[in-house]
Amino acid sequence: MSAGATLRAMREQRPLVHQITNYVVMNETANATLALGALPVMAHAHEEVEEMAGIASSLVLNIGTLSEPWVESMLLAGEAASARRIPVVLDPVGAGATAYRTATAHRIIERVNVTVLRGNAGEIATLAGAHAEVRGVESMSAGLALDELARAAARQLGVIASVTGPVDHVSDGERTLAVSNGHPLLATVTGTGCMSSALTGCFLAAKPAEPLEAAAEALAAFGVAAEDAADGAEGPGTFHARLYDALYALDPNTLDGRVRITET
Numbered sequence: 001m002s003a004g005a006t007l008r009a010m011r012e013q014r015p016l017v018h019q020i021t022n023y024v025v026m027n028e029t030a031n032a033t034l035a036l037g038a039l040p041v042m043a044h045a046h047e048e049v050e051e052m053a054g055i056a057s058s059l060v061l062n063i064g065t066l067s068e069p070w071v072e073s074m075l076l077a078g079e080a081a082s083a084r085r086i087p088v089v090l091d092p093v094g095a096g097a098t099a100y101r102t103a104t105a106h107r108i109i110e111r112v113n114v115t116v117l118r119g120n121a122g123e124i125a126t127l128a129g130a131h132a133e134v135r136g137v138e139s140m141s142a143g144l145a146l147d148e149l150a151r152a153a154a155r156q157l158g159v160i161a162s163v164t165g166p167v168d169h170v171s172d173g174e175r176t177l178a179v180s181n182g183h184p185l186l187a188t189v190t191g192t193g194c195m196s197s198a199l200t201g202c203f204l205a206a207k208p209a210e211p212l213e214a215a216a217e218a219l220a221a222f223g224v225a226a227e228d229a230a231d232g233a234e235g236p237g238t239f240h241a242r243l244y245d246a247l248y249a250l251d252p253n254t255l256d257g258r259v260r261i262t263e264t
Contacts, residue, residue, distance in 0.1 A: 011037035015057035025191035076126025078112030096126030181223025
């Protein structure tokens, strides 16, 4: 496993990452993708999403600001991506908060070959049928430890489950990787979870044959950038601006020495 090698390959390849995401964070996830070294495209019109998925290297679906036309576009793009066997990341924002959000996430999982399900503990627990409390789009509690939750969700839903929290856990149902990089300021800025899903799409585009490793490396690289951005930040505002600079400045030659990924 080498996050540095994956980052270097991604920057050399400059893959196109197709994102159908929520309009609260569209600018943030596009900038994060670009700063890391990949190419974002934020196409959501149903007239073009299948064609766009046909030329992309990965697809990221984010249900943060739902409407039925966008859901239909996600399904069309997801089915096109699945037919091409390119990686698909699903961020089930707010699943568990309303029946519509939960049903939409299940609908996508049923019809699309989702590679990585990236969410907080409450969202993932809801979709796996475990006890959870979600308030708005924030996870308040989940009934399982995060490593157990990631493993159970992966087995039940047939995905790589990427559960983010103070320590992130990524599992394919058999192996589980814990990622300890990051900083508390990530929780003070809207959209950092969505950014981690976008960057997961970037790493998967560069390492599609090893999705478990790619998903963990993406979270670790994002966590390292957060650590760098927090150094000298005065609060959420300066941290937010510095985060893009930190993603841009990530060094593939030193990244492996900084990531904290362990197998549990």
